[in-house]
Amino acid sequence: MSTTMDLYLKPSRNGSSLTQTSEKAITEYRNNWPKFAKDILALNLDEQQNECLYTIQTYKRISIRSGNARGKDYVAAAASLCFLYLNYPSKVIETAPTGRQVTAIMMAEIKKAHSNAVIPLGGEVLTDKIRFASEAFGDDPDWYLMAFKAGERDQEPWSGFHSPNLMVVVTEASGMPDEVFTAIEGILQANSKLVLCFNPNRSSGEAYKSITAPGYKAIRLNCLDAPNVKAKKTIIPGQVDYQWIKNLIFEKKWATPINKADFRREENDFEFEGQCYRPNDLFRVKVLGEIPKESDDVLIPLSWLNAAVERWNDRQNEIADLEETDEKRTFGVDIAGEGRDFTVIIPRVRNIVPKIDRYSKQDHMITAGRIKGLLELYPGSVAMIDTIGEGAGVFSRCKEQSLKVRSAKFSKNAKGLKDYSRQRTFANMRAYCYWAIRDALNPEYDENLALPPDDELIEELHEIKWELRSNGDIIIEPKDDIKKRLGRSPDKGDGLALTYYPNYGPQIFI
Numbered sequence: 001m002s003t004t005m006d007l008y009l010k011p012s013r014n015g016s017s018l019t020q021t022s023e024k025a026i027t028e029y030r031n032n033w034p035k036f037a038k039d040i041l042a043l044n045l046d047e048q049q050n051e052c053l054y055t056i057q058t059y060k061r062i063s064i065r066s067g068n069a070r071g072k073d074y075v076a077a078a079a080s081l082c083f084l085y086l087n088y089p090s091k092v093i094e095t096a097p098t099g100r101q102v103t104a105i106m107m108a109e110i111k112k113a114h115s116n117a118v119i120p121l122g123g124e125v126l127t128d129k130i131r132f133a134s135e136a137f138g139d140d141p142d143w144y145l146m147a148f149k150a151g152e153r154d155q156e157p158w159s160g161f162h163s164p165n166l167m168v169v170v171t172e173a174s175g176m177p178d179e180v181f182t183a184i185e186g187i188l189q190a191n192s193k194l195v196l197c198f199n200p201n202r203s204s205g206e207a208y209k210s211i212t213a214p215g216y217k218a219i220r221l222n223c224l225d226a227p228n229v230k231a232k233k234t235i236i237p238g239q240v241d242y243q244w245i246k247n248l249i250f251e252k253k254w255a256t257p258i259n260k261a262d263f264r265r266e267e268n269d270f271e272f273e274g275q276c277y278r279p280n281d282l283f284r285v286k287v288l289g290e291i292p293k294e295s296d297d298v299l300i301p302l303s304w305l306n307a308a309v310e311r312w313n314d315r316q317n318e319i320a321d322l323e324e325t326d327e328k329r330t331f332g333v334d335i336a337g338e339g340r341d342f343t344v345i346i347p348r349v350r351n352i353v354p355k356i357d358r359y360s361k362q363d364h365m366i367t368a369g370r371i372k373g374l375l376e377l378y379p380g381s382v383a384m385i386d387t388i389g390e391g392a393g394v395f396s397r398c399k400e401q402s403l404k405v406r407s408a409k410f411s412k413n414a415k416g417l418k419d420y421s422r423q424r425t426f427a428n429m430r431a432y433c434y435w436a437i438r439d440a441l442n443p444e445y446d447e448n449l450a451l452p453p454d455d456e457l458i459e460e461l462h463e464i465k466w467e468l469r470s471n472g473d474i475i476i477e478p479k480d481d482i483k484k485r486l487g488r489s490p491d492k493g494d495g496l497a498l499t500y501y502p503n504y505g506p507q508i509f510i
Contacts, residue, residue: 026086033057033082041081042118044236046227049075052219057082059217060193063210065200067223067289069240072197076169077109079195080145083167084130085121087191089142090165097175099149100314103127106171107147150180158183166192173198173207175307181206200291202303208291223287224270245272245287252455253487254283267293280485282459299434299464299476304441309458311450312352319354319450328380332498333371334491336361337390343367345374346495351440352450353499356457356492364390368397375403384408384498408501410494417502420445427475429501434464434476434493436500451496460486460493 029036034050066072130145173196227235255277281292329347387407398405410430420439426432440449
């Protein structure tokens with residue numbers, strides 16, 4: 001075998017054939033991608049990942065849904081290089097909903113696998129492509145890998161991709177508009193493959209349909225089956241580990257213990273350490289790789305929340321710049337009390353929540369001083385303080401210092417306030433403020449609120465349920481019901497909701 005992969009794979013420009021040894025090796029690897037991944041790419045795939053790779057080799061349309069850190073993009077990178085280097089001519093297209101997903105996830109995995117190969121694979125790896133070129137002939141137009149962010153509705157960029165051997169890999173496919181898949185379908189001909197990789201956080205769209213659609217071979221990568229989890233120690237570095245699962249079950253309470261007699265597969269029930277459990281939606285998506293079982297009364301769909309976190313990740317430069325400016329903020333302040341140990345302060349700048357600050361319960365004077373420092377650091381800002389309970393004392397101290405603070409009571413009447421569409425009314429301020437978060441996340445309204453990747457915040461916002469009163473007002477379920485399911489007070493959710501509390505006049509008194 002030649003020591004350079006592209007030399008023994010690709011016919012020379014004068015038409016000479018491959019050697020018999022090279023043809024034999026290529027044929028063997030074409031029929032066994034996992035062997036190519038092991039022998040040439042030196043990848044450490046576990047048993048299920050090897051099954052995924054063989055499935056991609058075998059089928060034309062493949063759907064891979066996965067829990068977090070289960071290695072779906074690692075497998076997709078392996079498949080991309082297998083297809084590219086075992087077929088000539090060939091084109092591999094990598095795409096995703098955001099530019100960060102393309103460069104920081106897809107191309108990063110591909111570049112690492114390419115550089116770790118046991119023999120030089122050939123080709124130049126750039127930020128967004130692998131190209132094959134020579135001084136005599138320039139870039140090869142028939143052989144390359146290209147990666148780019150898919151336009152939401154623009155189908156034109158897809159019109160030029162045609163090849164006897166074509167693979168399209170879509171990561172985070174659950175966030176991809178249907179129009180993109182329509183465009184992709186137009187170029188899938190001959191020996192073509194479409195690979196969808198995603199965390200299944202939506203119950204609509206092409207990725208969701210691919211789980212059961214006849215044209216797809218669907219695979220699920222369950223974190224409970226990961227080698228590190230089953231062995232309770234690190235077998236494959238970087239993959240999901242046992243301690244993370246244990247923490248989600250026993251500390252975060254993302255799964256509820258049930259009797260064995262109540263075990264239902266349709267509820268995605270599972271067994272861990274000899275005990276049966278029923279997962280919540282976050283556990284279903286992040287661990288089991290299953291679709292959430294959201295009901296119509298869920299206030300904020302998980303897919304909206306995940307999209308908000310992705311926006312936050314994509315706006316890191318903007319968020320970093322905010323730290324260097326004194327642009328005014330709205331601070332939501334939820335004071336520790338009623339058995340709670342933490343005070344939460346959440347800043348919102350336009351449609352960005354840069355961070356979440358949480359402090360152990362402190363003297364009211366210390367908390368008031370902290371608020372004063374923030375308001376002085378960012379002139380023109382306002383702090384919305386929950387004044388039901390312990391917050392009343394903090395508010396009074398801030399008011400004495402003539403700080404720009406507002407007394408926020410979720411129990412107050414919300415008469416005259418309406419939602420973004422100007423159609424809905426609310427039973428109280430709590431319902432209005434939480435619905436304002438929903439409107440800011442609703443993709444129909446293009447408010448594009450960006451939220452930090454905080455599991456507790458996401459869980460609290462997704463856990464809330466709502467209903468419509470007979471008079472047409474929206475009301476949020478009692479806080480005690482939420483606390484019972486969460487095992488804690490939704491302090492971070494309340495802190496964010498407070499940033500949407502109406503800012504009436506110069507001062508609202510207790």
